[in-house]
Amino acid sequence: SAVISQKPSRDICQRGTSLTIQCQVDSQVTMMFWYRQQPGQSLTLIATANQGSEATYESGFVIDKFPISRPNLTFSTLTVSNMSPEDSSIYLCSVEDVDTRETQYFGPGTRLLVL
């Protein structure tokens, strides 16, 4: 399985500001995924990030609010823009298993609190 790291692990931000979350993988992967987990809720897919192309966003998520970069096969960033308290969540990145392309492995998550 891939080893995935995320920065920051947690942050407290003021409303109206933006935060960029980094996700680093120890191996080259085609697709990286970004999820949001609101307090007490399950995971919701925000977007899929492929290297060299625009991210594909799920219904309810837009690029202006959650811009994503994917500059190479081991790294991606998610920015949460113009934050409001409703953006307080855990944000997780994940990658597919390189060999089977079945299982998704997750990073440790970024806990975001917006005041």
Added chain:
Amino acid sequence: AQKITQTQPGMFVQEKEAVTLDCTYDTSDPSYGLFWYKQPSSGEMIFLIYQGSYDQQNATEGRYSLNFQKARKSANLVISASQLGDSAMYFCAMRERFAGNQFYFGTGTSLTVIP
């Protein structure tokens, strides 16, 4: 309709006992994968076990086994010999082979192991 249903918001089990966490799913795709993840209070999503829709035998990984009943569309997780460290949220998830890369997650079951 919900893709993944977990009907047990919270479960308690005595240490060293076995526990079953329920999961039912809904799909018309003939090929799919079923997954269980553990999320401790730290927030990380830890992959536990995978079952493919064409697998003839139930998946097992150490103390975890998946009770796969295809006709009933259920994929219950069985944890044997529960340990205090098993206390966490457990999420059931499904991926449909021909419906893109999205994982559908259930709402989770909170498991508490009692000493």
